[in-house]
Amino acid sequence: MTPPPKNKTFFPFVEAGVKLAKSSDADSILILVEKPTDWTRLKKKTSSFTLVIATNDGAIFDAAVEAEVEAIRLEMPEATVQNQLTQAVLAGVAAEMIKPGSTVVSIYNGFDTENIDTVSVLKLTERLGRLTARDLRKLETKVPLDTLKTVVDLAVEVGRDGREGKSIGTMFVVGDHRTVLEESRPGCFDMVKGYPRKERNLFDSKVREGIKELAQLDGMFVVSADGTIEGCARIIDTSPVEITMTKGLGSRHFAGAAISKNTKAIAVVVSQSNGTVRIFQNGEVVLRIEPLQRAMKWKELETEQQGDDKKTGDKKSDKKSEKRTKKTKSD
Numbered sequence: 001m002t003p004p005p006k007n008k009t010f011f012p013f014v015e016a017g018v019k020l021a022k023s024s025d026a027d028s029i030l031i032l033v034e035k036p037t038d039w040t041r042l043k044k045k046t047s048s049f050t051l052v053i054a055t056n057d058g059a060i061f062d063a064a065v066e067a068e069v070e071a072i073r074l075e076m077p078e079a080t081v082q083n084q085l086t087q088a089v090l091a092g093v094a095a096e097m098i099k100p101g102s103t104v105v106s107i108y109n110g111f112d113t114e115n116i117d118t119v120s121v122l123k124l125t126e127r128l129g130r131l132t133a134r135d136l137r138k139l140e141t142k143v144p145l146d147t148l149k150t151v152v153d154l155a156v157e158v159g160r161d162g163r164e165g166k167s168i169g170t171m172f173v174v175g176d177h178r179t180v181l182e183e184s185r186p187g188c189f190d191m192v193k194g195y196p197r198k199e200r201n202l203f204d205s206k207v208r209e210g211i212k213e214l215a216q217l218d219g220m221f222v223v224s225a226d227g228t229i230e231g232c233a234r235i236i237d238t239s240p241v242e243i244t245m246t247k248g249l250g251s252r253h254f255a256g257a258a259i260s261k262n263t264k265a266i267a268v269v270v271s272q273s274n275g276t277v278r279i280f281q282n283g284e285v286v287l288r289i290e291p292l293q294r295a296m297k298w299k300e301l302e303t304e305q306q307g308d309d310k311k312t313g314d315k316k317s318d319k320k321s322e323k324r325t326k327k328t329k330s331d
Contacts, residue, residue, distance in 0.1 A: 009115045010037060013107055014045055017119045021049050021105040024121050028052055028098050030088060031116075032081070032108035033060055039067035049105075052097045054088035070097045076153070078205065081108055082160070083153050086289060089122065090149060100124060143175040143266055147227045150202050152277065155268045156289055158215050159275030169272030171220040171256050176264040177230045180222050183238040183262060184231075187219035192229045202227040215270075220255075238262045243283045256280045 017029055028050040031042075034057055043051065054072040055061050064071035072091045074084055085106055092098035102124050110118030151172050162168050173180050191214055192200050202208055202223065211221065211229065219233035236255040243257045249271075256267035261283030269278050279287040 009117060010035075011041070011045065013116045013119055014042065017105045017107045018046060018049070020119055020121065024103055024105065026105045026121065027102040028092075028104045030054065030085075030092065030098070030104050030106045030122075032084060032088070032106070033057075033064070034109070036060060036063065039064065039069055043067070043069060050097065052088075052092050054084065054091075056084075072097070079153065080157075081110055083156055084108075085122070086156060087149060087153060089124065090152070093124075094145060098124070143225050147202075147223070147225060148174060148266065150208075150227055151223060151268050152279070152289070154202065154208050154211065155270050155277045158212055159270040159277050161212075162275075163212060163216055166216075167272050167275065168216050168270070169252055170215040170270050171252055172223055172268040173220050173256070173259055173263075174223045174266045174268065175225050177222050177224040179263045180259060180265050181231060181234075183236065183259060184220070184222070184234040185237045186231075187233045187235040188217065190231055190233065191217075192232050197228050200229040202229065220259075220267075241283060246285075253278065253280075257283045257285075 014029075014031070017031075020026070021029055026049065029046050030052045031054070033053045033055045036059075050070070052070045052072065053060075053064050054074050055064070056074045056077040058073070061071050061073045070092075072088050072095070074087055074091075076084060076087060079087070085108065089098065089104070093100055098104060104122045104124060105119065106122055107116055107119050109116050110120075151174050155170075155172060158168065158170060198204070200207060202211070207229070211232075214221075214232050217233040219235050221229055222231040222234060224230050236259050238258050239262060241258050241261045243254070243261060245254060245257060253269050253271075256269040256278070257280050259265060260267045260280040267280040269280065270276075271278070275290075277289040278285050
């Protein structure tokens with residue numbers, strides 16, 4: 001058997017993660033692994049904690065399972081590290097590998113694309129405080145977990161990145177799509193109407209990119225259980241319901257709560273103000289995901305000379321304006 005290639009930074013960061021786990025009273029250690037490793041050595045170093053690895057590589061996943069390591073197959077290599085961590089936590093809780101409300105030390109390559117270079121602490125009480133494995137299984141009985149994960153990942157990207165430098169809010173209503181269509185009305189032209197089903201399926205990365213553009217429109221997306229977009233820019237027009245909401249949430253969140261109460265669908269709502277993603281079921285928030293980081297806005301570098309020229313230009317413009325005003329008065 002060929003020995004795995006050496007990764008000089010991997011085990012030093014694992015050791016640092018174990019120390020951090022001890023000092024933060026963590027229950028689990030979650031590692032994003034994309035290279036073969038010494039599983040026996042890894043299990044020995046993390047023996048005091050629940051070890052969970054997540055990977056996009058099928059061979060590494062199989063090797064981890066063979067070594068009796070709790071493993072999660074992500075299948076999202078193009079996603080950001082933050083999205084992969086979110087997906088791994090969701091899958092870990094769903095599979096009862098990770099306890100809801102626990103503290104998890106995560107180890108991953110945050111900056112270097114080749115090697116592990118980051119250790120951080122995830123407080124699941126802040127992101128998954130009200131979520132249990134039973135709740136996730138209940139969601140899966142109505143909407144397949146793969147579909148829900150795909151929609152949530154897309155919502156997190158929209159909340160974190162916005163579009164063209166602007167923050168945007170939107171809503172995806174997943175499952176029970178026929179009832180949802182009856183409980184809503186078109187807000188404008190339906191941009192997905194007439195396309196074949198395969199060209200409206202969210203499991204296609206090109207479709208997800210197109211939906212990010214359409215997310216700037218008012219209204220919601222209606223998504224079937226198989227991940228197909230059945231309508232966009234639709235306005236919820238359901239009967240009034242009694243719901244209790246947290247202060248500060250707007251009409252989009254009330255609409256999402258109402259449609260999830262009156263149908264068997266799940267509403268995934270993106271807040272425009274802070275990018276937070278909330279999942280509603282039966283009129284209540286069952287999951288809240290905070291964006292780990294917002295997209296940076298790039299501006300052109302302005303030198304000192306350019307700044308002075310700009311000020312001079314503004315002064316000249318003000319003088320010309322003043323002359324025009326005087327001339328108008330004299331006329």
